[in-house]
Amino acid sequence: MDELEKLLDEGGQWLPWLTEKSVSIVVGILIFFIGKMIAHRLAHWIENRLLKSKVDKAVAGFASSILYALMFAGVVLMALGQVGVETTSFIAILGAAGLAVGLALQGSLSNFASGVLIILLRPFRAGDFVDAGGQTGTIDRIELFHTYMKTPDNRVIIMPNSNIMDGSIINFSREATRRLDLVIGISYDSDIKQARDLMTQIIEADERALKDPALVIWVSELADSSVNFSVRVWVNAGDYWALRSDLLEKIKYTFDANGVGIPFPQMDVHLSKED
Known part of the structure; x- marks a missing residue:
């Protein structure tokens, strides 16, 4: 007790x-x-x-x-x-x-420092379409260690900030206008002047193609199977991909309707008979 x-x-x-x-x-x-x-x-x-x-x-x-x-x-x-x-x-x-x-945690600290640099230097903003760190997409948000991007097919890419700052950054949205470059090939037996006139009419008829700077079309190469034209036209950044697709389609249909051939790569083989 x-x-x-x-x-x-x-x-x-x-x-x-x-x-x-x-x-x-x-x-x-x-x-x-x-x-x-x-x-x-x-x-x-x-x-x-x-x-x-x-x-x-x-x-x-x-x-x-x-x-x-x-x-x-x-x-x-x-x-x-x-x-x-x-x-x-x-x-x-x-x-x-x-x-x-x-x-x-040197890598994490590097990501944090890179995030601060991104905010200070502003190489891009939310909503910009960029190519950075080996990935292409639209910037969604920047956090302490990562930047979130969305691809055109709606995938989310979580990119370490240091990967972005250590490489080249291509900002497709920074400028209001972009230059659209096309390479169009025609067959050697087609009329060069006719092809140039047809392409000029197609592009000038599209309101999305800017008048200034002016449209430029010239013969850039006598290639193995085709005569190649280089086409340069300026367009608002938001219309770039739509205009590019429409021009290629219209040029194809117009060339077909007017007998302008678009060749494919080919090879001539010559056979000789020996006695």
Whole structure:
């Protein structure tokens, strides 16, 4: 009985401490999950406000990602402080460990730095059609470590920011107009002047073809099987692919209707008979 009473006395002494720690842990968990939810919603709200203020979608997404990361770090420190972890020493330990982590995560840090450069230098904006990092698509948003692109067939490409900044970037949407280049071949027995006149009429009749700079058509090569024309016409960037397809189709039908041949590669074989 004496030992049982002794254990009960010791348990009674530990009970207030256990109760206090349990409450601290529960409050810390609540702080973490509620704070995380608030940080997510606040970052989302700020992104929407930036978009309504006509800020570029890519910039708004990048800013909201940074804000969420900072708020989340603050929430973690608050939760640890509530549990009883000494945050001052914890921050010092994080700082000491940061160097080692940074060396281990050089690729991620490079992606972050590249994301900052993309925002500052603005080689493209959300909605631009680009060729970057070996991929072609429309820029959707820029985040801390990745850039999201959508391809014309509606695939989503998640591209590391460092891959984009380490290579060449071709922005097809930056300029309002583009030059459309075509190579059209006709057979050697077709009339060169007739073919040039027919192509000129087709292009000038299309309102999408710009008058300035002027249309240029010239014979560029006497190839193995054809006489090749180079065609250069300027067009609004948004009409590029549609006009290209329509011109090729109209030229084919018009050449067929007027007896202008479009040859295919061919080879002449000469046989000689020996006695």
